Amino acid sequence: MPTYEYVCTQCQTKFDVYATLAEKEQGLRPECPKCQSQETRQVFASFAMIGGSKGGTDFTMMPGCGPAAGPGCC
Numbered sequence: 001m002p003t004y005e006y007v008c009t010q011c012q013t014k015f016d017v018y019a020t021l022a023e024k025e026q027g028l029r030p031e032c033p034k035c036q037s038q039e040t041r042q043v044f045a046s047f048a049m050i051g052g053s054k055g056g057t058d059f060t061m062m063p064g065c066g067p068a069a070g071p072g073c074c
């Protein structure tokens, strides 16, 4: 049985949900185990990976041309 990672939008608690594909197609609304809220959304791991690598690239391109840079910069 596949598992899905969900996060509660009320208290940010992450939890795993076990459901069949048929159950998910019928509109799965898992309940937060902590606050019993149904305001939950599925977590996709690839989103975090894309955001992390992009942020790192931006930072590495910044140094070398700031106020602290030596003569000859730019």
Ligand SMILES: [Zn+2]
Pocket: 008, 009, 010, 011, 012, 013, 032, 033, 034, 035, 036, 037
């Ligand atoms: Zn919650």
